[in-house]
Amino acid sequence: MDKPVPLFREVIWPENCQVHFPESKAFADATLRWSTYKPPNFAAVAVPQNEDAVATIVKTARTANIPFLATGGRHGYGTTLGTLQNGLAIDLRQLRGHEIDKAAGTITVGAGTLIGDVIGPVHDAGFALPVGSCMEVGLIGATLGAGVGIFQGLLGLIIDSLVSVRLVTADGNLVEASEDLNPDLFWGIRGAGANFGIATSATYKLHDAVDINNGQVMTADLVFSAHMKSDYFKTLESFEDKWPAELAGGSTIAWNADSEATQVIATFVYCGPEAEGRKVLAPFFDLDPPAVRVSMTPYNKVASTIVFGMIPTLSPPGSIRDIITVNIRKLHADTFISAFEKFDAFYRANPDGRSSAGLFETFSNHAVSAVSNDATAYPWRDAKGNLIFQMAWPEGKPVEEAANALGRELRSEFAATSGYPDLSVYVSYAWGDETLEQIYGKEKLPRLAALKKKWDPDNVFRYNHALPTEYP
Secondary structure (H helix, E strand, C coil): CCCCCHHHHHCCCCCCEEEECCCCHHHHHHHCCCECCCCCCEEEEEEECCHHHHHHHHHHHHHCCCCEEEECCCCCCCHHHHHCCCEEEEECCCCCCEEEECCCCEEEEECCCEHHHHHHHHHHCCEECCCCCCCCCEHHHHHHHCCCCCCHHHHCCHHHHEEEEEEECCCCCEEEEECCCCHHHHHHHHHHHHHCCEEEEEEEECEEHHHHHHHEEEEEEEEEEHHHHHHHHHHHHHCCCCCCCCEEEEEEEEEECCCCEEEEEEEEEECCCHHHHHHHCHHHHCCCCCEEEEEEEEHHHHHHHCHHHCCHHHCCCCECCEEEEEEECCCCHHHHHHHHHHHHHHHHHCHHHCCCEEEEEEECCHHHHHCCCCCCCCCCCCCCEEEEEEECCCCCCCCHHHHHHHHHHHHHHHHHCCCCCCCCCCHHHCCCCCCHHHHHCCCCHHHHHHHHHHHCCCCCCCCCCCCCCCCC
């Protein structure tokens, strides 16, 4: 790692923060990322104790002309983050906490709060929040892109539950954004939030647990071997126009080391009684998969239950994850089958890449599409799936070229049958080579650019799929 330039040590940092340099364990702990593929490079880490310290750090860094990036859960993996070199990490972990107001039905969280920190207390209080299935992701970080997740069919995106945000702007000022305060900024934060400031806290409206079967949901995992792939994906395609709001699904193409063969692991979450869920999913059960797991699961235990309980063990930080994605609004069985066959060929030709997987999120969009597309900056409310080609390999192994070739080939194939006129990607999943239109949607960009010009004219927040200050 590059040694810190002298400037970082000469700067007088605020008293209410700690500063760490590369030779320390504290620096290593504060910069360890979920993915090590094309990461940002830091010469120092500042750890603020409160939001006032965040504001002072921003002012100090700007005065010293030091580029910086705020980090929470450190699960962001877009390659544009890697354009920050020899910069300052602003580690928000000390701003970790939450407060539930049961009377108001809200929760307020600090910037360092992870999804796993709040999902238990929210459930215990009799509420629900439409979060995703990875507990180590920062809640606010997930929100700023939109917050897709397994409960979105009934509860909407995370941004649809957002009430207000406090953030530090590019000039180091603390502002609040909501429907009543800075409403244009609030609109832009909900879908392009990384462009406008450092969110220090956020308040969300909670949903009653009764909205998801009193917080008790059916989860099911089914394994389909290679010879069953066509039947499985054709059945999935048949659900396109009859996907109930209560249902979320996921299909993972993965290598089975025991059988030395490629397989599909299908995962479903149904927010209703088991008998009802089994009836909805009968076409999949009728395929007679060789492995099945079904249970009624509390809302706060879903992430540790689905995919045969493997998600927590498959998500440690510090590994290469090269992720290429595409949105779809049409489920096309032949494209899925082709993806299976190409992953199988990749696994057999690249044994070091067998931890790679094709992850296909097919979440209901009933509540998502019920919100006006003009209400927030997020442009893909009609999407019926987010496809993630998560390519992985051990450090030092020559798999990158083949992995990127496969990811881009599959992205092009799915884009061609996606139902969209061009490639579209969810900003939080974007790789970094996509166009602005493919990430933010052409119709949103003029308004977003005007907001960027107002709130960040110097493009201080430029490392996470940056917006322009003029469009077109």
